[in-house]
Amino acid sequence: MNYEYDGTFFGFLSAVFDAWHDGIEKAESIRTEGSLSLFDEPRSVCTDPGKARRILEALRQQCGGRACHFLYYAFMAELPDREDPLLLYLRLAFRYKNKFLHHLSDEPIWTVRQMARKTGNERHKLLGLLRFRELSDGMLYARLAPSCAVVPLMAPHFVSRFPEERWVIHDVRRHMGVLYESHCLSLIEIPQTMQELSLSRDEQGFNQLWQTYYQTISIKERRNDTVRRSFxxxxxxxxxxxxxKHS
Structure with a gap:
C-alpha cells in the first residue's frame, strides 16, 4: 500500500497512523501528494491532528521526548525521500521502546539522527545571523532562505527575545513565514510577489550607518572569501x- 499526504509533519504522522491501522508491514511507501504515479495505486490520507498526536504521544511515552525531537527535526530537514528512513525509524522505536536511542548501529536510527542534526545546525547558525529590519508601520521584518524548514523552529527564541514587538520571519524559499503579533504566533503564507520593503526612516539611516562602518573597517587587500565561507x-x-550589494 502506498500513502499520499499533504507534505506537513502532522500529515505524515496521519499517514503513519493509517499505515499502522492497515498493517504497517504492508506499507510500501509514504509520499507527498503528486509524487507517486498512478501505477503505484496511492491512497490519499487527510491530515488528522488527533491521529498525529496519538502517534507522537505513544512515541513519547514508550521512547522518551528526545525520540520525538529527532523525528520532528529530521522531517524538517526536507531531504529527498525523507519518509522512508522516518518510517523505519518509527518501526524500530516501537520495537525497542525505552532502549531505542541506544541502538545507533541500526542504520535508520543513525540516518534520522543525522537528518535531525542538519536541521539543528542550521537553526543554530541562523539564530545568530538573522537580521531584522523595521518597516514603516513599526513591524520588525527578517528574511532568509534556509535549506531546512527551520523558521518555525527559530520562532520560540525570538518570542522570548522580543515579547512586546510585532515581527515576522520570512522564508523566501518556501513563500511562508512566522508572524508574531499581540502575543500570538502563527504560520502565514507570503506571496512570491512581495519584493519591495517599505523601511522606516530610522531603519534606512541605521542600514546606511552599518554598511558604512562595515566598509570602513574592511581591508580590501586582506579579503579572503574562502576563509569567509568556512565561517x-x-x-x-x-x-x-x-x-x-546584497541588502
Missing part, C-alpha cells in the same frame, strides 16, 4: 544588511 556559507550572504 559562514555563501548562501547566507544575500541576507546580511551590512553587505550593501
Amino acid at each position: 559562514m556559507p555563501e548562501k547566507y550572504w544575500p541576507w546580511l544588511i551590512e553587505d550593501a
Whole structure:
C-alpha cells in the first residue's frame, strides 16, 4: 500500500497512523501528494491532528521526548525521500521502546539522527545571523532562505527575545513565514510577489550607518572569501544588511 499526504509533519504522522491501522508491514511507501504515479495505486490520507498526536504521544511515552525531537527535526530537514528512513525509524522505536536511542548501529536510527542534526545546525547558525529590519508601520521584518524548514523552529527564541514587538520571519524559499503579533504566533503564507520593503526612516539611516562602518573597517587587500565561507556559507550572504550589494 502506498500513502499520499499533504507534505506537513502532522500529515505524515496521519499517514503513519493509517499505515499502522492497515498493517504497517504492508506499507510500501509514504509520499507527498503528486509524487507517486498512478501505477503505484496511492491512497490519499487527510491530515488528522488527533491521529498525529496519538502517534507522537505513544512515541513519547514508550521512547522518551528526545525520540520525538529527532523525528520532528529530521522531517524538517526536507531531504529527498525523507519518509522512508522516518518510517523505519518509527518501526524500530516501537520495537525497542525505552532502549531505542541506544541502538545507533541500526542504520535508520543513525540516518534520522543525522537528518535531525542538519536541521539543528542550521537553526543554530541562523539564530545568530538573522537580521531584522523595521518597516514603516513599526513591524520588525527578517528574511532568509534556509535549506531546512527551520523558521518555525527559530520562532520560540525570538518570542522570548522580543515579547512586546510585532515581527515576522520570512522564508523566501518556501513563500511562508512566522508572524508574531499581540502575543500570538502563527504560520502565514507570503506571496512570491512581495519584493519591495517599505523601511522606516530610522531603519534606512541605521542600514546606511552599518554598511558604512562595515566598509570602513574592511581591508580590501586582506579579503579572503574562502576563509569567509568556512565561517559562514555563501548562501547566507544575500541576507546580511551590512553587505550593501546584497541588502
